[in-house]
Amino acid sequence: MKPRKRIHLAAHFPGVNNTTVWGDPASGSHIAFSSFRHFAQTAERAKFDFLFLAEGLRLREQGGRIYDLDVMGRPDNVSILMALAAVTDRIGLAGTVNSTFNEPLDVARKLATLDHLSAGRAAWNVVTSWDEFTGENFRRGGYLPKDKRYLRAQEMLSTAQALWDSWDSDGIVADPASGEFLRRPDEGAFEIHSDQFDIAGRFPLPRSPQGRPVIIQAGDSEEGREFAAHSADAIFTRHAEFTAGQEFYADVKARLARFGRRHEDLKILPAATFVLGDTESEAAENARQVQYQQVGPQTAIAFAEQVWNLDLSDVDPDGPVPSFDPKTEDDVDSGGHISKGRASVRMYRDPVATANEWRELGEAEGLSLREVVIRKNGRHTFVGTPQRVADTIDRFVQEDASDGFVLVPHITPGGMDAFADQVVPLLQEKGSFRTEYEGTTLREHLGLAPLRSDALAQS
Amino acid sequence: MTPPLPAMAPFHLAIALDGTGWHPASWREPGARPADQFGADFWVEQVREAENGLATFVTIEDGFTAARVPGDEGRSDRAQGRLDATLIAQRVGPTTEHVGIVPTVVATHTEPFHVSTQIATLDWVTSGRAGERIKVSTGDAEYALFGRRQPGTESRDALFDEAADHVEVQRRLWDSWEDDAEIRDVATGRFVDRDKLHYIDFVGTHFAVRGPSITPRPPQGQPVVTALAHVDTAYRLAARAADVVFTTPDGTGRDGPTGDAATTLAAARAAEREVGRTGEPLVVVGDLLVLLDDDAAGARAQLSRLDAVAPLRSDAAVLAGSVTDVADTLESWAAAGLTGARLRPAVATNDLPRITRELAPELARRGLTRGAWGEPGSLRDLLGLPRPADRYAHA
C-alpha cells in the first residue's frame, strides 16, 4: 500500500473578485491590518503551510469604467506579508509578484529581506501579466510582447536565483576582533547578460535562511506548465475537479524528470472554495445562498457582458439568456475588449459557443440569466459537513488529484475560522495533516529538500 | 516643583537608524552584534528603544549597494550588506504604537506606483505612522545593479526633478481613492462609488502613470515625505515634494560647508519661495552625528579610537561629547528656529541608549520635547501637520 500522503494547505486572503462576498454582515475590512492579522493567525492556529496573497496592478475596468461590483483595494503584497511576520511565528508567507513590471535586483532584495526578517518563511508566486493596460501604471508601459512573458519570467527567476546564490551561506563572518566582515571579498558578486537583463555588481544581502524563497507558479498554458516543471516548488492551479485534477497532476509531474527533478519536488495545489453545514442539506442550502450573494443581479449582467463583449445594461438578469450572438471581433488580448485587467476572460475562447451553451442550459431547465451565470461560475469546490469535506480533501490528495489546496474563503477576515475549527481536526485525525509544525521554514512545511548551500556545492 | 511636561513637543527628537551605527568602525564595538542586523530582533529592539525614548520618528537608511560608501565595495574588512528599509519598517510597525517610521526610498531606480502602495501599506499597518525619505541615486554601482540607464548621462538637476515627479505620482495615487470611496451598497451591488476613484494621468519626462492606486487612501491621507538637503537642488526638491527637510547645520555638503542652523533654515525658506510652495511650510530638522560619553574628553577619545580603525566621514556635523553638550546644541538649534533634530548614533549599542535614556529626559526637562506619550496617533499629529484634504474630492 502507498504510504499516506501529507496534505498541504494554504490560506488565500479573499480576493478582489466576486468569490468574495462583501455584503454579508460578517464581512469586515479588506484593508485594515487587523483583518490580515486575524486571517493569518487563524491559518497559523490551524497549522497551514502558508498564507497566500494574489496581486493585480491595475483596477479592473468594464465598458470603459472602473469595475465597481467586487471588493477592491489591497495592500502591497510583500509589504503586508512582512508586517504579518511580526504577528505570526511559523506560517509561510507567499506573495504574488509580477515579473514584467519589476526589476530583478529589487524583487530579489525584497524577497530575501522577507525571508531574513521572517526567519525563513518567504515564498514568491511568479506571475507574468504583461498587458498594456497594466503597463500604463509603470515606467516602461506595455513594453513586453505577449510571447516574451515567460522568457522574461524565466530570466527574472534565474537572475533572482543567481543573486540569492551569490553569497556563501556563511559569507558573513563579522568578527570584531579580527576585523574580518566578509568570508570572501567577492561575496555577492554577480554579472548577468541576457535578453532582458544587463546587470552587474554585488547583491546587497547575505544568503537568507531558506537559501532562496519558495517559488510558486500560477500560469496554465503549455509554457506556464514547463516553467513550473523547470523552476517552481509549488504550482497554484484552477484544476480543482477530481478527474481534471488527476490529469493536470499527472501531466505536470511527468514533466519533472526531463528537468532532472523528482516527483516530490513540485507540489500541486489547486485553488478551492468551500461551504460547510451541520448536515448535508444545510450545507447545500448555505452554498446556494452564498452563490446568490456572489452573483447578484448586477454581477450576472457584468459576467454576460464579458462573454458578449457588449453593453447589456438593458438586459433583465431575471429574464432569459440573450437570444443574440456575442460580438467577436475584438480579441481579449488586443485591448479592444469590454473587460480589462481580468485574466479569466481569456477562458471564453469561443464566445459564440459559450453563449449557445448558456442559452441551451437556460432553455432546458427554465433558468434565468442570473441562474445560468450562477451555474456556470458560482460552483464551490467542497460543500458538505466538515466530515464530508475532510473526506473529500483527503481523497483528492491520496488519489493524486492534488498535493493539497489553496483554500479561498468568501468572507474577510473570518472565512477560515470554521474550517480551522471543524475540518482541520478531522484531517489531523486521519493522520493526513500535521498537528504541529515540525520545522520552522516554509520549505520544511512543504517537505521540500533543503537547498544545497553554495559552500557545499563548491566542495 | 517642576511644571508638568508637555505631550505636544515644540521640538522633535528623531533618530536615524543605520545598521550598527553611523561610524564605519561601529560594528567592531562591544555588543554591536553585527551579524544580527540581518534578523528581525535587532531592528525591533532599536525601534522600541527609540519609542521608549519618546522620539517622534525613526528613519531607516537604505541604498541598493552592499557597501555603504563606494570605496568600501568588496572590502572584506568593512561592514557590508543591508536589508530593504521599507520592509524593515513593515516588520517593526506592528511591534510599536507611537513612533513614526520613515524608511529611505531611492527614487531613481524604483517604480513610483510600487513605492506609493508600499508606503500606503506601511501607513495601514501602523495606523498612520508612516513616512518616507526620498533619495536620488547617482552612484555608478547602483546604476549597474539595474542596468536600465547610463550613469553620468543625466544631470543632477534632472535626477532631482525626477524624484520630485516620483513623489508627485505617489501623492496623487494616495489621493486617487477618496476616503469615502468604499460604499458597500447592497441595493445597487456596488462596493465602491467609482466617481470617488480617480485617474491621476501623470505625464513627466521619465514616466507616465495612469492610476488609480490599487490601495485605498492611507489613514494619514498623505504619509509624511522627507528629504535630506545640503545644496540648493535638494532644498528645492524638499520644498516641492516634502513635508520635512533634514539639513546639516555646521556640516559639509558636496559643495562645501552648509552653514549654521539659521543658515540652513533660511535656505529652506528661500527654496520654498523659489518654487512657490503653498500650504504648510517645511518642518526643518537638523541632522547631527553623535558619539556620547560621560564627558567630552571621554567621547573624543572614543572617537579617535574608532577613527583609527576606520575613519569617519560625515556630511552632518559630528559631536563627540556629553549629553549636556548635545542638549545645549539642540537648544541652540531650537532657538535658531529649527523644529527638530535627527540624531545619527555613531555606535548604536552605545549612543542609542544614551540618547533615549539620558538625552531624551534632559531635553524634556528643558521643555524642548515631549515628556510622555499621549494617546497613539498619526505621525502627522505628532508633527502638528494637518491631515490634508483629498485633491480630487469636490465638495
Ligand SMILES: Cc1cc2nc3c(=O)[nH]c(=O)nc-3n(C[C@H](O)[C@H](O)[C@H](O)COP(=O)(O)O)c2cc1C
Ligand atoms: C490559479 C491562478 C491564479 C492566478 N493569480 C494571479 C494573480 O494573483 N495575479 C496575476 O497577475 N496573475 C495571476 N494569474 C495569472 C498567471 O499567473 C499568468 O501570469 C497568466 O495566466 C498568463 O500565463 P498563462 O498564459 O500561462 O496562463 C493566476 C493564474 C492562475 C491559474
